[in-house]
Amino acid sequence: MVMRGEGATSGLLTDLYELTMAAGYVQKHMDALATFELFVRQLPAQRNYLVAAGLEQTLEFLERVRFSSDEIAYLRGLPTFQHVGKEFFDYLADFRFSGDVWAIPEGTIFFPGEPVLRVTAPIGEAQIVETSLLSTIHFQTLIASKAARVTTAAAGRIVAEFGSRRAHGVEASVLAARAAFIGGCAGTSNTYAGHRFGIPVYGTQAHSWIMAHEDESEAFANFLDVFSGKSTLLVDTYDVHAAVEKIIALGREPGGIRLDSGDVLSDSRWARARLDGAGWHDVQIFASGDLDEHRIAALLRDGAQIDGFGVGTALSTSADAPHLGVIYKLAEITDANGIRMTAKYSEAKKTFPGRKQVSRRSDSRGSYVGDVIALEDERIDAAQPLLVPVMQEGKRLAATSQPSNVHVREAQQRFVAAREHLPQHIVALEPAAEPYPVKYSARLEELSEATRRALVQTTS
Secondary structure (H helix, E strand, O other), X not given: OOEEHHHEEEXXXXXXXXXXXXXXXXXXOOXXXXXXXXXXXXXXXXXXXXXXXXXHHHXXXXXXXXXXXHHHHHXXXXXXXXXXXXXXXXXXXXXXXXXXXXXOOXXXXXXXXXXXXXXEEEHHHHHHOHHHHHHHHXXXXXXXXXXXXXXXXXXXXXXXEOOHHHOOOHHHHHHHHHHHHHOOOXXXXXXXXXXXXXXXXXOOOOHHXXXXXXXXXHHHHHHHXXXXXXXXXXXXXXXXXXXXXXXXXXXXOOOEEEEOXXXXXXXXXXXXXXXXHOOOOXXXXXXXXXXXXXXXXXXXXXXXXXXXXXEOHHHHOOOOOOOOOEEEEEEEEEEOOEEEEOOOOOOOOOOOOOOEEEEEEEOOOOOEEXXXXXXXXXXXXXXXXXXXXXXXXXXXXXXXXXXXXXXXXXXHHHHHHHHOOOOHHHHOOOOOOOOOOEEEOHHHHXXXXXXXXXXXXXXO
């Protein structure tokens, strides 16, 4: 996150219209308690499910968001705010998020329409934080969901996230590494993410190391001198076969070799046979270079002898599906007149009113068979509620205040365990002919229709 002194996060990390609405709420003394829900409207074409990620950074933001005097002065100087009264700027000076938050834990598998996050707070507070909440949940969920596909394709082999240099900025590279780990990756090349979140780090050498030496054998020997015999050596700078022969001729067994280009399928088969022939059965073969889930699946299907993969651009940018239709919509208002349900009824963009819960049903073998989106006080038989309280009165609850390294590992474990319970056609890389069943409860459907009728009466 964009930080400044004393651990604060800037309140300007929002869209202008969030602030104009907040100014309107303050100046017109609209102090209602609002409930907003964050969810994804529909799946991208190449996704059968999504993996929740980004909650830790979301809660950090809500605890730390502040407006500095310099930021408030900047807003005062904008033409948009020239007629706004002092009361709003005083409100910003004292701004603290004081609301309650429910969320599905990171690493949870979810589907369109299901609330990932539910925020209940004074309406101005809930409005100002919208942009940052959407951005944070959107990006990490996008990458974790892509990583889930890549690690599925790898079929138990390790996958390291290698995309920092192609990520959309330095902050994105760190958060992509975190999200990819939640989605099942074994680690990352990003050392800051390794330090910050306790994620294992992976790396070998670049072609420049080989090219900096006059002799390729010398490059291999020097690297082994510095980093021990368990290093992984890059063998495709000039000729894969010649490089492997040079390593064998050194008589120094490395930990592995890496193929980064060329005919990876053929080269991996040849290299495995040659290494085994030298008695080096434990030397791993690692592949990288423009990989994604489809290429990994094809390589393994065709018999590639690969023990692990490094996946960069396709993972850190979610190249085939670079965005999700994630939205944040008002579901309920409580003011002096009581509770009023709110919903949107425009064509193709309908939302449902009221505070909601998502419940997941399983069969006798533990396999997931369907979800029910219902009102928060409904009890769905033989189903597990997914949304849990994570913040109360602006403070994280104990269960969400763990160290970052513990939090991210638990999120990964949650996802890996949950993936085992999904139907196979949902886990598959191909678009599912039959989507995972998600339905709305009868009570919620009835409330939606009653809310629609009331809205029609007030607008006619």
